[in-house]
Amino acid sequence: MTDPAPSLGKDLVGLENLTAGQILAILDTAEPFKEISERRIKKVPVLRGKTIVNLFFEASTRTRISFEFAEKRLSADTVNISSTGSSVAKGETLVDTARNLEAMRIDMVVIRHGASGAAHFLADRIPSNVVNAGDGWHEHPTQGLLDLLTIRDHRGGIDGLKVCIVGDILHSRVARSNIYGLRALGAEVAICGPKTLLPPAPEELGCIVFPRVEEAIEWADVVNVLRLQLERMEAGYVPSLREYNRIWGVSKRRLQAAPKDLLILHPGPMNRGVEIDSDVADGEHSVILNQVTNGVAVRMAVLYLLAGGQPEKAEAAKQGAEA
Amino acid sequence: MTGSTRLHVMSEADVRRAVARMAREIVELNGGTEGLVLMGIHRRGTQIAALIREEIEQAENVQLATGSIDITLYRDDLEVVGPLPVIGASVLPTDGIDDRCVVIVDDVAFTGRTARAALNEVSDWGRPRRILLCVLVDRGGRELPIQPDVTGREVEVLEHQRVEVLVPALDDRLAVEIIQTDPEDS
Numbered sequence: 001m002t003d004p005a006p007s008l009g010k011d012l013v014g015l016e017n018l019t020a021g022q023i024l025a026i027l028d029t030a031e032p033f034k035e036i037s038e039r040r041i042k043k044v045p046v047l048r049g050k051t052i053v054n055l056f057f058e059a060s061t062r063t064r065i066s067f068e069f070a071e072k073r074l075s076a077d078t079v080n081i082s083s084t085g086s087s088v089a090k091g092e093t094l095v096d097t098a099r100n101l102e103a104m105r106i107d108m109v110v111i112r113h114g115a116s117g118a119a120h121f122l123a124d125r126i127p128s129n130v131v132n133a134g135d136g137w138h139e140h141p142t143q144g145l146l147d148l149l150t151i152r153d154h155r156g157g158i159d160g161l162k163v164c165i166v167g168d169i170l171h172s173r174v175a176r177s178n179i180y181g182l183r184a185l186g187a188e189v190a191i192c193g194p195k196t197l198l199p200p201a202p203e204e205l206g207c208i209v210f211p212r213v214e215e216a217i218e219w220a221d222v223v224n225v226l227r228l229q230l231e232r233m234e235a236g237y238v239p240s241l242r243e244y245n246r247i248w249g250v251s252k253r254r255l256q257a258a259p260k261d262l263l264i265l266h267p268g269p270m271n272r273g274v275e276i277d278s279d280v281a282d283g284e285h286s287v288i289l290n291q292v293t294n295g296v297a298v299r300m301a302v303l304y305l306l307a308g309g310q311p312e313k314a315e316a317a318k319q320g321a322e323a
Numbered sequence: 324m325t326g327s328t329r330l331h332v333m334s335e336a337d338v339r340r341a342v343a344r345m346a347r348e349i350v351e352l353n354g355g356t357e358g359l360v361l362m363g364i365h366r367r368g369t370q371i372a373a374l375i376r377e378e379i380e381q382a383e384n385v386q387l388a389t390g391s392i393d394i395t396l397y398r399d400d401l402e403v404v405g406p407l408p409v410i411g412a413s414v415l416p417t418d419g420i421d422d423r424c425v426v427i428v429d430d431v432a433f434t435g436r437t438a439r440a441a442l443n444e445v446s447d448w449g450r451p452r453r454i455l456l457c458v459l460v461d462r463g464g465r466e467l468p469i470q471p472d473v474t475g476r477e478v479e480v481l482e483h484q485r486v487e488v489l490v491p492a493l494d495d496r497l498a499v500e501i502i503q504t505d506p507e508d509s
Contacts, residue, residue: 304410
């Protein structure tokens, strides 16, 4: 018999409270799941009979489809609910929506919500497993995990690497999940971006701050470029997209000045010519599409680990068998 | 491990002799080595498959296609195993398994549930011409109507006994032993 994987508990709300062992268990579990997506029949029966609800209160293409592929490749039954066209639009509360779903006997909820803490709120109130697919400015744990997996694939490990996150750190759940995950695995993390878009106390996150993107590129092994939400400009955080690109944009010229080969990540969707130039996004150092591929494997691993991993359930089954 | 004793079943020489015979039987059943693919079940089955491969390759002077299967995702008891097992890699031979004779190799045949899972997994990968099941030790106790085609040795085992196949890569020696556990402990 093979060794048991460490339990993640009932839910995956964020990476902040996971141990290095738990994070590594997810990454290691994702490895064999990569191969399943390369098969002719891209399906294994491990979650057969489980019902998973994808509850998306915010627009999402990549994450929602990635979760759906992961669920389908594990043979789960899936239902997608988005805020438009559902009773959410009629004013139903989050808890009522979830309780109604529970009443139809579901096993897991994947939730994307605009309010920080929504996933945690839900996890405390329903017995189903809850997976956070992004909540407000809080966390986007599966994005953090797929970034970790992609970096590990290309650099062999995370420990001791220098990773800089460039862009709107203040409003970014991707940045937070990355920072927690990277630091748990022993990377040095820096952030870089306009002062208006940096968190007020970066030292609390354990990050170095680079005032200029050139310095960050010179220091880093890996650069994770964040999307500049266009509404930030409208809200006055940055004067113009052109100026943002000129000062903070990751361009080929800036990369050529770097002393070593960098790995370039971007969680998507990209604003080409704003935070990242096309020749960088499509360049030899970009692993942006590897991130997307890894996203499915990481989400399969998370769903697999959450579906089992409940010792109390096994204990009850064992006692039932003995009685 | 308190309250357990080990009983000797097969020595290294016994295992090697059995493997040599199993290798010949496999080649005979397939009518040669044409299209033969050895697929070991993770982890000890893979080790036994490697021994059989070595034997066939030497005797027949050929290179055999091999792969390995991790059946975790095809188990029927995932609901009750508690923390889920770490999954090993499944490796498909480079040229696939379509229209080939796939030999599923495991260390011990017991309930037949592992073989059932392996059969389902192999079927998801393609359509072999034929599938053979090969085990080093058959300890009986089947819960499904699945029998090995090639067997190293059959042993009679009581309820509180467990058959353990020891392989150099994982246990530093090659042998088959029975672990007798005290019923009080289990």
